[in-house]
Amino acid sequence: MLDIESMKPNVILLLDTYFNVCVWLGEHIQQWKVAGYHEQPEYQNLKELLEAPYEDVQLIMEDRFPVPRLIKTYYNHGHDRFLKSRVNPSVTTV
Numbered sequence: 069m070l071d072i073e074s075m076k077p078n079v080i081l082l083l084d085t086y087f088n089v090c091v092w093l094g095e096h097i098q099q100w101k102v103a104g105y106h107e108q109p110e111y112q113n114l115k116e117l118l119e120a121p122y123e124d125v126q127l128i129m130e131d132r133f134p135v136p137r138l139i140k141t142y143y144n145h146g147h148d149r150f151l152k153s154r155v156n157p158s159v160t161t162v
Contacts, residue, residue: 071156082121093142
């Protein structure tokens with residue numbers, strides 16, 4: 069079950085709500101991407117990690133009609149509300 073605690077800095081999440089498909093990058097993953105680590109040969113595993121959810125997205129979008137909207141977002145980005153609105157709010161703030 070997708071939970072708010074799943075939104076950790078070192079993870080990539082994929083959410084499929086049928087009409088929307090959301091790929092969310094945690095804070096550290098986004099920083100590594102911005103720094104360009106995935107383009108360096110010694111960080112091939114990071115490149116594969118970043119590409120993996122989009123391989124799944126491709127399979128989802130090929131077989132579905134109507135084609136879902138792809139939302140690419142990351143920690144503290146405006147579009148991460150699509151993911152936050154769907155996750156189980158197991159933690160509440162006071």
